[in-house]
Amino acid sequence: MKLRRRAEPNVLGFQIAPMVDILLVLLCFFIVTWSFARKENELDVKVPAAEHAKETNPVLNQTVINVRADGAVVWNQKTVPLPELTKRLKELADIYPDYAIIIRGDERVPYRFISGVLDTCRAANIWNVAFATSSKAE
Structure with missing residues (x-):
């Protein structure tokens, strides 16, 4: 008499x-x-100190724009002229209406360069603008 063999179960190992x-x-x-998510901090930009400064965490839909002491505008570690910055910010504002810009101006930069970046943000219809400061050393 011929008996059927049971199929042996295949033991699978860790794949x-x-x-x-x-x-x-x-x-x-x-x-x-x-x-x-990396913060863009130019090492040669020293922001002014403020008594009530807070460290913020980078979030999506925000960009850091650095303004060096000589007035050069740096975005994504590249120097950008203001007309090109306006074009790029308009593209971002069209995609993300609540896009945020953080301006890191050197403490020695003349205000006319900061106002140029502010005017560029306004021309691109970006209303959410903040200024970066460092906390005062005690």
């Missing part, structure tokens, strides 16, 4: 390939989000 795939996707995600 490493899907785990590596998931880890690589997570690594790419964190690298991309880290680069977007």
